Amino acid sequence: MAGAIHFERRELGNLRDRDLAAQGLMVTNPPWGERLDEQEQAAWLYAGLGRLLGEKAPAWRAVLLGGEVTALDRAGMDLEAQWKVRNGALTNFIRVSRPRPPAPREPLRVGEAPSFELPEPAVPLFNRLRKNGKHLRRWLDREDIQAYRLYDRDLxxxxxxxxxxxxxxxxxxxxxxxxxxxxxxxxxxxxxxTATRAALGVHREQVHLRTRERQKGRDQYRKLNNQNRYQVVREGRAHLLVNLDDYLDTGLFLDHRPMRLRIAEEAAGKRFLNLFAYTGAATVQALAGGARRAVTVDTSRRYLDWAACNLALNGFATDRHPLVRADAQAWLDDCKEQFDLIFCDPPTFSNNKGREDFVVQEHHGDLIRRIMKRLEPGGVLYFSCNYRRFELEESLRRWYAVEDLTAWSLPEDFRRNGAIHHCYAIRHEDD
Known part of the structure; x- marks a missing residue:
């Protein structure tokens, strides 16, 4: 059969345009599980599959086997036929669908004039939004950016x-x-x-409002709402889930965009480690860039589940790229694996059960030395933190080759706030 059929083991996320003919048929039984978290990951996998076919193979047809209609619906394809069948005690569905080419979705940009009449006190903010939008527009269009900061306490x-x-x-x-x-x-x-709606020409339903205040302990992770509405935004070749209603943070730190895209550029063929990984956005970028293995470490089960959905949405499997719930420092002590590319973005402060609380200014030196034991010669650690008064331990510069990337890593939409984070590239001295 070798002359007629090509067999290959490859992840869905590594499928490229050249792999798909103009017309064809995709038959697939994607992973699906009985647990709720597995069903959610399966649903986002179907969403990624539907998007991929819509973008790269709109003339194809797809036959999908699945256990949950709601998960199959997430594929977003036009249904042609469906059969309900039994597999032992399980109910399955077989669907024949046609991909739906993605509708153009232009990210919001500021207009020249307000979309409706403004009350006088809102005019100064509208004028500043218009000024910022005009300044950013060429950069946003050139870099094809969908998620960005328009205004940050300027007035x-x-x-x-x-x-x-x-x-x-x-x-x-x-x-x-x-x-x-x-x-x-x-x-x-x-x-x-009101000024924001007028500047961007959006309806009330498109505006999400939150109030931020200084958080203590694990309050920053508590749920504020229970709407469970996730939106997909594209960053480079990665598609990432954000939640604008339920948590204090959205699932995507916008100021780290340049670093994530740099990781994507450098990841091909490498082993990638993401520490204090949050929702795994940097992991997705590494895999989209061709990393052969990725390990993602965080203490939060909620954020690791979110990361699993991010991986599924992009066609990557957690059994090949494990998500580890652990304290990063304790995990490093037990780890025997080496990595070529590492990203570490620790919090300013975190509580640790059974261990000393982590304070980034006080403990980052010991953390970095542990990480460097796991970094392969010739590899690089990208270390970042958002403590505004952060100063790198001086002894690290004697032990390792340290490059300060802070100025480079600040994207155009955050340059008005130059202290939002610090960022370093750290390598072994003899590399």
Whole structure:
């Protein structure tokens, strides 16, 4: 059969345009599970499969076998036929579908004039949004950026950040001190939302509002809502899930965009380690860039489940690229594997059960020395943190080759706030 059939083991995420003829038939029984978290991952895998066929093979047909109709629906393809069958005690569905070419989805940009008449107090913020949007437009279009920061507390009277995620807007209000009259704070918040809607020409349903305040302990991870609405945004070749309603953070740190894209550029054929990985966005970028193996470590089960969905959406399997729930420092002590490319973005502070609490300024030196034991000669560690007064331990510069990438790593939409993070490339001295 070798002359007629080609057999190959490869992940869906590594499928390229050249692999697909103009017309064809895809028959697949994608992974699906009985547990709720497995079903959610399967649903996002189907979403990734449907998107991939819509982009690369719109003239094909697809036959999918699955156990959950809601998961199959996530593929977003046009249904032609369906059969309900039994497999022992399990109910399965066989679907014949046609891919749906993706509709053009332009990310939001600021217009020249307000889309409706503004109250006078909202005009200064509209003018600043228009100025920022004009400054960023050429860069956004050239770099094909879908998620970005438009405004970050530029005006004292509007203490908010405005972030764009595709066709949705997140307005984050930084909680006013108790000395500010609550009614006055409410009015300013309303003006901020009004100015944002007018500048971007969006409906109320497209604007998500949050209030941020200083968090203690694990409060930053607590759930604020239970809407479970996730949106897909594209970053380079990766597609990433964000949630604009349920958590304090969205699942994607926008200021790390340049570093994630750099990881994608450098990852081909390499073993990648992501420590304090959050929702695994850097892992997805490494795999999209051709990494042969990726290991993702975080203490949060919720964020690792999110990371699993991110991997599934992009066609990568967690059995080949494990997600590890563990304290990073303890895991490093037990790890015997070597890596060529490592990304580490620890929190400023975190509580550890049974161990000393982690404080980045105090403990980063020991953490980096542990990481460097797992870094292959010729490899690189990208170390980042968002503690504004961070200073790298001086002895690290004597032991390793350290390159300060902070200025390079700040994207255009964050240059007005130059202290948002610090970033270093660290290599073995003899490389």
């Amino acid at each position: 004292p009277e509007f203490n908010v950040a405005v972030d764009i995620y595709g066709d949705q807007v997140l307005v984050q209000e930084f909680k006013a001190p108790s000395s500010v009259d609550p009614e006055k704070a409410r009015q300013r918040r309303q003006w901020a939302v």
